[in-house]
Amino acid sequence: MTNKMKLIWLTLITLSLPLLFTAANSTAQESLATDELIQEENWQLVRDNCTECHSSLIIVQNSGNRAVWKSRIEWMQSSHGLGELGPELEGSILDYLTSNYGQKTASRRQALPIHLMPTTPNS
Numbered sequence: 369m370t371n372k373m374k375l376i377w378l379t380l381i382t383l384s385l386p387l388l389f390t391a392a393n394s395t396a397q398e399s400l401a402t403d404e405l406i407q408e409e410n411w412q413l414v415r416d417n418c419t420e421c422h423s424s425l426i427i428v429q430n431s432g433n434r435a436v437w438k439s440r441i442e443w444m445q446s447s448h449g450l451g452e453l454g455p456e457l458e459g460s461i462l463d464y465l466t467s468n469y470g471q472k473t474a475s476r477r478q479a480l481p482i483h484l485m486p487t488t489p490n491s
């Protein structure tokens with residue numbers, strides 16, 4: 369390759385670097401959209417009643433069975449100023465939360481079996 373060719377290649381590569389960063393950046397922005405509520409039945413009720421004080425992120429990061437969600441709503445009412453929802457609205461919100469953000473079987477990975485653990489100075 370001649371020196372002139374090398375220079376042209378180098379220029380092209382340098383000029384295309386910002387493009388690479390733009391592409392990486394757009395994926396990062398897409399992942400921000402994960403705080404959006406799953407758009408299943410009744411999701412609008414949660415958007416309208418539950419995202420006034422905090423983002424939906426605090427909801428989508430949580431999970432639990434119906435009793436857990438009910439206790440969270442009660443806690444929100446007793447200490448954070450959430451008003452009475454009424455039995456019908458509360459029921460629909462609980463249906464939505466329980467079926468879309470229900471109890472997880474496990475939220476952490478299993479511990480490594482002992483024979484796969486690295487040795488430590490004490491073992």
Ligand code: HEC
Nearest residue numbers: 417418419420421422426427430440441444448449450461
């Ligand atoms: C009047 C304001 C308000 C409304 C309306 C509200 N919340 Fe909250 N919520 C709060 C505050 C304040 C916190 C505590 C935030 C913190 O710890 O940073 C909170 C925390 C939470 C948490 C986190 C609980 C935890 O264990 O950390 C969940 C889940 C939640 N809210 C769900 C809901 C749901 C579901 C609704 C709708 C039924 C709702 N919130 C409506 C004020 C509100």
